[in-house]
Amino acid sequence: MTAVVPGLTAPAVAEAERWTAHNYHPLSVVIADASGAWVTDVDGNRYLDCLAGYSALNFGHRHPALVAAAREQLDRVTLTSRAFLHDQFGPFCRELAELCGTDLVLPMNTGAEAVETAIKVARKWGYRVKGVPDGKATIVVAENNFHGRTTTIISFSTDPDARADYGPYTPGFRIVPYGDLDALAAAIDETTVAVLIEPIQGEAGVLVPPPGYLPGVRSLCTSHDVLFIADEVQSGLGRTGATFACDHEGVKPDMYVLGKALGGGVVPVSAVAASRSVLGVLRPGEHGSTFGGNPLACAVGRAVVHLLRSGEFQERALALGSQLHERLGELVGKGVTAVRGRGLWAGVDIDPELMTGRQACERLAERGVLVKDTHGSTIRLAPPLVVTPEEVDLAVDALSAILGS
Numbered sequence: 001m002t003a004v005v006p007g008l009t010a011p012a013v014a015e016a017e018r019w020t021a022h023n024y025h026p027l028s029v030v031i032a033d034a035s036g037a038w039v040t041d042v043d044g045n046r047y048l049d050c051l052a053g054y055s056a057l058n059f060g061h062r063h064p065a066l067v068a069a070a071r072e073q074l075d076r077v078t079l080t081s082r083a084f085l086h087d088q089f090g091p092f093c094r095e096l097a098e099l100c101g102t103d104l105v106l107p108m109n110t111g112a113e114a115v116e117t118a119i120k121v122a123r124k125w126g127y128r129v130k131g132v133p134d135g136k137a138t139i140v141v142a143e144n145n146f147h148g149r150t151t152t153i154i155s156f157s158t159d160p161d162a163r164a165d166y167g168p169y170t171p172g173f174r175i176v177p178y179g180d181l182d183a184l185a186a187a188i189d190e191t192t193v194a195v196l197i198e199p200i201q202g203e204a205g206v207l208v209p210p211p212g213y214l215p216g217v218r219s220l221c222t223s224h225d226v227l228f229i230a231d232e233v234q235s236g237l238g239r240t241g242a243t244f245a246c247d248h249e250g251v252k253p254d255m256y257v258l259g260k261a262l263g264g265g266v267v268p269v270s271a272v273a274a275s276r277s278v279l280g281v282l283r284p285g286e287h288g289s290t291f292g293g294n295p296l297a298c299a300v301g302r303a304v305v306h307l308l309r310s311g312e313f314q315e316r317a318l319a320l321g322s323q324l325h326e327r328l329g330e331l332v333g334k335g336v337t338a339v340r341g342r343g344l345w346a347g348v349d350i351d352p353e354l355m356t357g358r359q360a361c362e363r364l365a366e367r368g369v370l371v372k373d374t375h376g377s378t379i380r381l382a383p384p385l386v387v388t389p390e391e392v393d394l395a396v397d398a399l400s401a402i403l404g405s
């Protein structure tokens with residue numbers, strides 16, 4: 001890997017810093033083009049993308065089938081609004097519902113919007129179906145959750161950076177430790193309409209719950225007539241070596257919340273998928289989105305579902321994931337204190353005595369590998385599912401080199 005040569009990068013970084021709100025702290029890499037698992041910056045340096053747009057790029061940059069679907073749709077019709085139907089809408093909803101094994105799909109745009117949709121649907125279901133007294137619905141969520149950035153969603157965040165200074169907060173949420181079934185059982189009462197969790201907590205550092213947790217959540221929800229909402233925005237669609245992270249434990253939630261990779265890294269596409277008894281509570285005018293389910297989004301979303309149908313990406317994530325975890329495991333005790341994850345998804349805790357997560361990311365970038373830190377000393381590895389075994393080795397070798405191990 002050649003060292004990064006600064007040229008056009010510095011002025012491009014300065015311009016971005018001058019003209020945007022500082023709600024992100026990006027690495028000083030200015031990407032000009034990308035293909036598959038690789039990106040090229042404005043100075044011509046190439047990097048292996050081991051973040052993959054926080055798993056929005058599960059199929060890599062500009063996957064040919066996804067670009068072709070988008071191009072074809074651009075030449076036909078891109079937006080109708082939901083006031084009218086279009087010829088991609090029914091097929092997308094049917095194909096995604098079939099992938100999820102559910103009756104109905106409600107398309108939105110971003111992950112946060114899909115989470116908001118799930119919350120609204122669960123509340124309405126609680127009042128109209130379960131019979132919770134009006135205005136009393138509660139939803140149980142987990143500590144260290146990440147479900148997005150809206151005012152309601154940050155109301156039940158336990159991350160001070162995400163939450164402080166943005167109140168007053170939306171009531172109706174109970175927070176319990178992740179992975180703790182007793183705490184969950186204690187938090188559920190007759191007002192509880194849903195349990196909303198990530199089957200693997202991504203932003204928290206790729207935390208995998210103890211075996212039996214997801215089946216336990218499922219049976220608590222079933223026995224208390226509570227909806228199990230699985231936020232699979234980041235864990236879903238192949239990342240963990242299965243279509244959904246819940247699949248590893250043989251669990252079917254009542255609602256899937258999907259986003260990120262559903263848009264193939266081309267356009268924002270999100271959705272909620274559930275049975276008719278749940279999503280069927282919505283009536284015209286009660287919920288919507290100008291862009292949700294637009295023709296371009298549906299055409300790309302269909303192409304994504306087609307890619308997932310073959311099972312090829314899930315298999316790649318499984319096989320390459322075991323290679324990734326095996327190799328990362330060798331670094332434990334050699335600059336790495338712990339590794340977690342499943343499939344092509346790993347949270348790696350860097351020994352804080354050596355460097356911060358941020359410094360690790362900067363040094364990896366110098367060696368041509370892009371990753372992102374989360375919470376102090378953890379870095380997250382989530383390469384596109386199109387990486388090769390050699391590229392997985394390259395990423396781990398770079399990590400090993402910066403740790404001096």
Ligand SMILES: *Cc1c(COP(=O)(O)O)cnc(C)c1O
Nearest residue numbers: 110111112146147148231233234
């Ligand atoms: C990214 C993410 C979201 C929010 O998605 P946006 O498209 O950024 O709104 C929600 N839930 C999880 C688990 C995520 O990783």
